[in-house]
Amino acid sequence: MNNNYAIILAAGKGTRMKEKVNKMFLPLRGKPIIAHTLEAFYSLDIIEGIVLVVSAGEEDMMKERVLSLYPPKKPVMIVEGGEERQYSVYNGLKSLPCSTKLVAIHDGARPLITPRVIGKSFEVAEKFGAAVAGMPVKDTIKRVDTGGKVLETPDRSYLWLVQTPQTFSYSLIMEAHNKAMEDKFLATDDSTLVERLGRDVYMIEGGYDNIKVTTPEDIAIAEEILTTRERNKL
Numbered sequence: 001m002n003n004n005y006a007i008i009l010a011a012g013k014g015t016r017m018k019e020k021v022n023k024m025f026l027p028l029r030g031k032p033i034i035a036h037t038l039e040a041f042y043s044l045d046i047i048e049g050i051v052l053v054v055s056a057g058e059e060d061m062m063k064e065r066v067l068s069l070y071p072p073k074k075p076v077m078i079v080e081g082g083e084e085r086q087y088s089v090y091n092g093l094k095s096l097p098c099s100t101k102l103v104a105i106h107d108g109a110r111p112l113i114t115p116r117v118i119g120k121s122f123e124v125a126e127k128f129g130a131a132v133a134g135m136p137v138k139d140t141i142k143r144v145d146t147g148g149k150v151l152e153t154p155d156r157s158y159l160w161l162v163q164t165p166q167t168f169s170y171s172l173i174m175e176a177h178n179k180a181m182e183d184k185f186l187a188t189d190d191s192t193l194v195e196r197l198g199r200d201v202y203m204i205e206g207g208y209d210n211i212k213v214t215t216p217e218d219i220a221i222a223e224e225i226l227t228t229r230e231r232n233k234l
Contacts, residue, residue, distance in 0.1 A: 001048060002045075002046060002047075002048055002101070003048060003097070003099050003100055003101040003102075004046055004047055004048055004100070004101055004102045004103070004104075004122060005047065005048055005049055005050065005051060005096055005100055005102075005103050005104075006041045006047050006049075006050045006051070006103065006104040006105075006106060006118075006165070007050075007051045007053060007089060007092035007093065007096075007103060007104070007105045007106070008034075008037060008038065008041065008050060008051070008052050008053065008106050008107075008108050009053050009081070009085065009088055009089065009092075009105070009106070009107050009108050010022070010024045010034050010037075010052055010053060010054050010055075010062070010081075010108035011053050011054050011055040011058075011080075011081025011082075011085075011088045012024075012055075012085075012107075012108075012109060022055060022058060022061075023109065023213065023214075024062075024066075024108050024109070025061065025065055025066070026219065028111060028213070028219060028222055028223060028226075029223055029226050031069075031070065032065060032066050032070075033108070033109065033111050033213055033219075034052075034062075034066055034108045034111070035066050035069075035070045036111035036112070037106070037108050037109075037110065037111045037113065038050065038052075038066070038070070038072070038076075039070075040111075040113050040114060040115055040118060041074070041104075041106070041115075041118065042072065042073035042074055043073075043115045044115055044118055044119055044122075046119065046122050047074060047104070047118075047122075048074070048075075049074050049075035049076065049077065050072070050074055050075070050076045050077070051076075051077050051079055051092045051095055051096065052076050052077065052078050052079070052108075053078075053079050053080070053081045053088045053089070053091060053092045054078055054079070054080065054081060055080075055081055056080050056081070059078050059080070062078060063078070077095060079091050079092050079095045084186060085188070086177070086180065086186055086187060086190075086193075089105055089177065089190060090177045090181065092105075093170075093173065093174055093177060096170065100170040101169070101170060102122055102125050102126060102167060102168065102169060102170060103167065103168060103170050103173060104118060104121055104122065104125075104165040104166070104167040105164060105165060105166050105167070105168075105173075105190050106118075106164045106165040106166075107164045107212060109212050109213045109214065110163065110164055110210055110211065110212050110213070111213065111222065112207075112209050112210055112211060112222055112225055112226070113133075113164075113165065113206075113210055114207065114210075117133055117165070117204070117205075117206050117207060117210065118165055120204050121133055121165045121166070121167035121204055122167055124167070124202050124204050125167035125168055125169065128200060128202045129168065129169045129172050129199065129200070130166075130167075130168050130169070130172065130173075130191060130194050130199060130200065130201040130202060131166070131167045131168075131201075131202050131203075131204055132162060132163075132164075132166045132167075132189075132191045132201055132202070132203055132204070133162075133163040133164060133165055133166070133203075133204055133205070133206030133210065134160040134161050134162045134163050134203050134204075134205070134206055135160060135161050135163070135205060135206055135207065135208055135210075136156075136157075136159070136160055136161075137156050137159045137160065137161055139156070140153065140156060141153070141154055141156055141159055160203055162189055162191070163206040163210050163212075164189075164206075166189065166190050166191050168190070168194065172194060172197075172199060173190060173193075173194065175197065176190070176193035176194045176196065176197055176199075177190075177193060179193070179196065179197065180193045180196070209225045211225075
């Protein structure tokens with residue numbers, strides 16, 4: 001046992017998909033989006049088990065539409081999510097054994113994540129305590145006020161697009177979430193909570209193809225990426 005785990009978030013509402021069903025269950029190349037995400041994490045021996053965080057009332061649907069049709073290759077625990085992403089992560093963290101060493105937190109809506117990137121995140125987190133996947137920005141970024149006036153043009157050589165997985169020492173990320181709960185502080189990603197503690201966070205390259213499936217157009221893009229990957233393997 002290596003005491004490393006992954007928390008995969010599948011509790012989002014996905015309203016921008018304009019679908020009645022949670023986007024995690026929408027088909028991508030013939031199987032649910034979340035099934036693709038899980039496959040990437042199943043393939044790594046470094047991961048002991050997976051916590052799958054789902055929306056309240058969707059536990060049975062997840063079992064019937066995903067886990068029964070695509071049997072898990074590692075232990076999977078289903079946990080109910082919260083009203084906000086941060087609360088969903090916190091619920092997942094609290095479900096893990098206290099002996100947990102490292103934990104990767106990943107958005108279920110990023111089904112194109114590769115085992116190589118996941119493995120790298122564990123490697124860097126083991127060394128430094130906190131590793132975040134991302135990519136350098138390609139475009140010039142402007143900081144503007146509420147009226148649209150440009151306030152600043154940051155040097156893009158220092159700017160990265162943040163992705164997941166975000167992998168941490170379990171004790172560190174629990175401390176960060178506990179502090180956030182105590183302060184009633186809400187963030188859009190977990191690394192921000194670690195930064196609030198004054199701890200270092202290190203970036204690793206994820207991939208420009210590690211997209212988050214948010215709109216119907218994203219599914220078409222994801223399918224094309226998968227097709228290209230298969231073609232390149234031939």
